[in-house]
Amino acid sequence: MTSGGIRRSLTAWAVLAMASFGGMAYAAPGPWQLNMERGNSTWSQIPYHLNNISLGVCVVIGILVFGAMFVAMFRFRKSRGAVAEKWSHNTTLEVVWTTIPVLILIGLAYLATGGITSWSDTTGSQMTVKVTGYQWKWRYDYIDYQGKPISKVGFVSRLDTDSDQTRQLDSGMDPFAVKVGNENTYLLNVDNPLVVPVDTKIRFVITGGDVIHSWWVPALGWKLDAIPGIINAAWTNIETPGTYRGQCAELCGQDHGFMPIVVVAKSKPDFAKWLAAQEAASAAPAAAAPAPAPAAASSVEANAPEQTAQADSDPTGAKQG
Amino acid sequence: MSHAATHDHHDDHHGAPKNFFTRWCMSTNHKDIGTLYLVFALTMFFIGGSFAMVIRAELFKPGLQLVQPYFFNEMTTMHALVMIFGAIMPAFVGLGNWMIPLMVGAPDMALPRMNNLSFWILPFAFTLLLSTLFMAGGGPAGGWTMYPPLALQTDSLAYVVFAIHLMGISSIMGAINIIATILNMRAPGMDLLKMPVFVWSWLITAFLLIAVMPVLAGAVTMLLTDKYFGTNFFNPGGGGDPVLYQHIFWFFGHPEVYIMILPAFGIISEIVPTFARKPIFGYKAMVFAIASIAFLSFIVWAHHMFAVGLPMGAEIFFMYATMLIAVPTGVKVFNWVATMWGGSMTFETPMLFAVAFIILFTIGGFSGLMLALVPADFQYHDTYFVVAHFHYVLVTGALFAIIASTYYWLPKWTGRMYSEFWGKVHFWNSVIWVNVLFFPQHFLGLAGMPRRIPDYNVAFANFNMISSIGGFLFGASQLIFLGVLIHCAFFSKKKAADRAWEGAKGLEWTVPSPAPYHTFEVPPVINDDELAHGHVND
Numbered sequence A: 001m002t003s004g005g006i007r008r009s010l011t012a013w014a015v016l017a018m019a020s021f022g023g024m025a026y027a028a029p030g031p032w033q034l035n036m037e038r039g040n041s042t043w044s045q046i047p048y049h050l051n052n053i054s055l056g057v058c059v060v061i062g063i064l065v066f067g068a069m070f071v072a073m074f075r076f077r078k079s080r081g082a083v084a085e086k087w088s089h090n091t092t093l094e095v096v097w098t099t100i101p102v103l104i105l106i107g108l109a110y111l112a113t114g115g116i117t118s119w120s121d122t123t124g125s126q127m128t129v130k131v132t133g134y135q136w137k138w139r140y141d142y143i144d145y146q147g148k149p150i151s152k153v154g155f156v157s158r159l160d161t162d163s164d165q166t167r168q169l170d171s172g173m174d175p176f177a178v179k180v181g182n183e184n185t186y187l188l189n190v191d192n193p194l195v196v197p198v199d200t201k202i203r204f205v206i207t208g209g210d211v212i213h214s215w216w217v218p219a220l221g222w223k224l225d226a227i228p229g230i231i232n233a234a235w236t237n238i239e240t241p242g243t244y245r246g247q248c249a250e251l252c253g254q255d256h257g258f259m260p261i262v263v264v265a266k267s268k269p270d271f272a273k274w275l276a277a278q279e280a281a282s283a284a285p286a287a288a289a290p291a292p293a294p295a296a297a298s299s300v301e302a303n304a305p306e307q308t309a310q311a312d313s314d315p316t317g318a319k320q321g
Numbered sequence B: 001m002s003h004a005a006t007h008d009h010h011d012d013h014h015g016a017p018k019n020f021f022t023r024w025c026m027s028t029n030h031k032d033i034g035t036l037y038l039v040f041a042l043t044m045f046f047i048g049g050s051f052a053m054v055i056r057a058e059l060f061k062p063g064l065q066l067v068q069p070y071f072f073n074e075m076t077t078m079h080a081l082v083m084i085f086g087a088i089m090p091a092f093v094g095l096g097n098w099m100i101p102l103m104v105g106a107p108d109m110a111l112p113r114m115n116n117l118s119f120w121i122l123p124f125a126f127t128l129l130l131s132t133l134f135m136a137g138g139g140p141a142g143g144w145t146m147y148p149p150l151a152l153q154t155d156s157l158a159y160v161v162f163a164i165h166l167m168g169i170s171s172i173m174g175a176i177n178i179i180a181t182i183l184n185m186r187a188p189g190m191d192l193l194k195m196p197v198f199v200w201s202w203l204i205t206a207f208l209l210i211a212v213m214p215v216l217a218g219a220v221t222m223l224l225t226d227k228y229f230g231t232n233f234f235n236p237g238g239g240g241d242p243v244l245y246q247h248i249f250w251f252f253g254h255p256e257v258y259i260m261i262l263p264a265f266g267i268i269s270e271i272v273p274t275f276a277r278k279p280i281f282g283y284k285a286m287v288f289a290i291a292s293i294a295f296l297s298f299i300v301w302a303h304h305m306f307a308v309g310l311p312m313g314a315e316i317f318f319m320y321a322t323m324l325i326a327v328p329t330g331v332k333v334f335n336w337v338a339t340m341w342g343g344s345m346t347f348e349t350p351m352l353f354a355v356a357f358i359i360l361f362t363i364g365g366f367s368g369l370m371l372a373l374v375p376a377d378f379q380y381h382d383t384y385f386v387v388a389h390f391h392y393v394l395v396t397g398a399l400f401a402i403i404a405s406t407y408y409w410l411p412k413w414t415g416r417m418y419s420e421f422w423g424k425v426h427f428w429n430s431v432i433w434v435n436v437l438f439f440p441q442h443f444l445g446l447a448g449m450p451r452r453i454p455d456y457n458v459a460f461a462n463f464n465m466i467s468s469i470g471g472f473l474f475g476a477s478q479l480i481f482l483g484v485l486i487h488c489a490f491f492s493k494k495k496a497a498d499r500a501w502e503g504a505k506g507l508e509w510t511v512p513s514p515a516p517y518h519t520f521e522v523p524p525v526i527n528d529d530e531l532a533h534g535h536v537n538d
Helices: A002-022 A045-075 A091-120 A161-166 A268-283 A304-310 B002-013 B020-025 B030-058 B069-104 B112-134 B157-184 B197-228 B242-259 B262-276 B283-299 B312-324 B326-340 B349-372 B374-380 B384-414 B420-447 B458-491
Strands: A127-134 A137-145 A154-157 A194-197 A202-208 A213-217 A222-226 A232-236 A242-248 A260-266
Touching: A045 A091, A045 B326, A045 B349, A045 B374, A091 B312, A091 B326, A091 B374, A127 A194, A127 A213, A127 A222, A137 A194, A137 A268, A194 A268, A202 A213, A202 A222, A213 A260, A222 A232, A222 B374, A260 A268, B020 B030, B030 B069, B030 B112, B030 B384, B030 B458, B069 B112, B069 B157, B069 B197, B069 B242, B069 B262, B069 B384, B112 B157, B157 B197, B197 B242, B197 B262, B197 B283, B242 B262, B242 B283, B262 B283, B262 B326, B262 B349, B262 B384, B283 B312, B283 B326, B312 B326, B312 B349, B312 B374, B326 B349, B349 B374, B349 B384, B349 B420, B374 B420, B384 B420, B384 B458, B420 B458
Parallel strands: A127 A202, A194 A260
Antiparallel strands: A127 A137, A137 A154, A202 A232, A213 A222, A213 A242, A242 A260
């Protein structure tokens, strides 16, 4: 593994550098990936930059503090004849090293506060998608698009068959062989991906049908818990068409690791075509239309609207949280 | 001081009971109970460690090779519960039991019989907890945080809840005992601001324990009644709120994090001055920093919940409060470095572990600061970045401090010196492999690998394999530790001096090594020069 690993790591580095600095679409984790991805939404560079800046600050402080410590450990060794001094107090020094961190923290807090403020603003969205987490699959319901309600477009999204067979204990199948084209999609592919348009502010309303899940696509820059009885809201605006992969990020039972998320972002005309086809399909045969609650949904989900009110978190109020 | 020594000699003759059962099961002696705590913690450390080995073995390469996902979840849950409540906390209580009376010049703990009870609850609590692994429905598998509604699906919930109640009762009694001892039993002249930092850190930790263990007990009791008695605290179908549990749990959980690190700060503040042969820099600032961290720990709980959809104002408040903790923590790190500066240092095993603690704990602190930034946390939360973060503060933080203190006080406990060579072999193996184990987990988290998953995409394969190799070797290195301890306790020929370390100060070094069964039956006469911080002006 080693020599090939080194060569592969160099390639990965090159890809990473290109992805970070060249603005290339970068949708799934790469081998030897070292840093957070920049993402492909209008907001996703905020956590990315915050991550890089705070890491940089920590590295500089680390070099200074650990540097001083190593100097001390070499200079003030008993074996080098160092004689211990007696002082144990220095007010100036203490004031300085209390004040400087405070200033650094104020800078970081300022940047982070701006990020939260823009993330929390779900107003002005052009599309709404309802996301519901179940053990162990996701359900997507399209609520509205460009001011018009969408009726009966919704489906369940679960782990693809190829990954599902491979991941069984002692399946004897090779995870490295699970591919779509050139890309390994082991545990990161689904039967029905969420299809959305690019350049559109999409509002997600996220809830849980049984236990708590968390909806996370790294390329969008955030994750948000899917909690039974509560409707959370968040938004994204994807810049580049592509396939973006993520996973459930809250322990939700034995198959928590096997309920991935795939978002396919299409250009607006392509999305309009896709949506029209879906609407036509659901309008035609009544049997093909997804029922309001699928068989697997528990009674908890069926009662969701009432519980929401009881949990003191109506969809409008949930906007900011 | 010589007074104490003669007295101890006299006591040695009718000291420890000869009968094994009487000596260990009915003991009211702080040293014996301290030893029991430490042996118990070491046992749990190896049991919890074996769970971690299962986790790392399954994650060695993509695909499921060894265990079913449910069993994997039992392992992550039990690993955390056993390590937190069985290894780290009892180890600190054991150290407090052994050392606090010796450090403040008290003959024993204030409440010796309660001391016996608070220890002997633990083996029963953990038997109850570990027995769930052998039950038909399996053990708890919803994570140590036991979030409902998932935790309510656990068949063995009642066992886990009662085990936690028992551990909580034990911790609260231990904390009451420590507070009573420190406030009432100090030798005349041992003013509060002359106490060793370790004693201060335990005094503050004990208050945290009393404040938050009942909160945990309440939270798990609500789980119990939700599951078995038809209440709906956390059930949205009955008007409850699953997020309420998380608020209650983390109101316990964040102070709990500091319960596991403040005594470690105290330990490092004892060891660094000893081996730098220079008094600790800024004694009062150190004490004040511990107190500030303890206070702040009560107002930061929701930083564990940034992804649950809190209102924006709450996210901002908890972010600012969390970032503030960096200030007193930074002061502590700077003060340790300043203590070394101008010292006359030697690097015996306790000092090596202390130095590793300062560097690696600080790395864990840095990732903690990054995690505090809400927008970045939206990406980090519940990934391996978090796993790396808390293992840096708990393994290279709390655990390294416990190991450092064990080497530091072992000569006082056993009367013999451990093997410095094998101690250093243990140190270098631990410090190298622990980084091979946990450092790559930062990269995994940043690349997008969630926590608590038994299997992963092949993109994560390289670093997982490296991490697993580090894990196996770190685990194996701890067998060296076991060997050093057994050798020192039973076979070492090298007698320890009363003052085992040249630069060591404090009352514990004025009694013989091994410390006699009874010490300070007559309060010692305090000579400020003998104390690590005898001069209040510093």
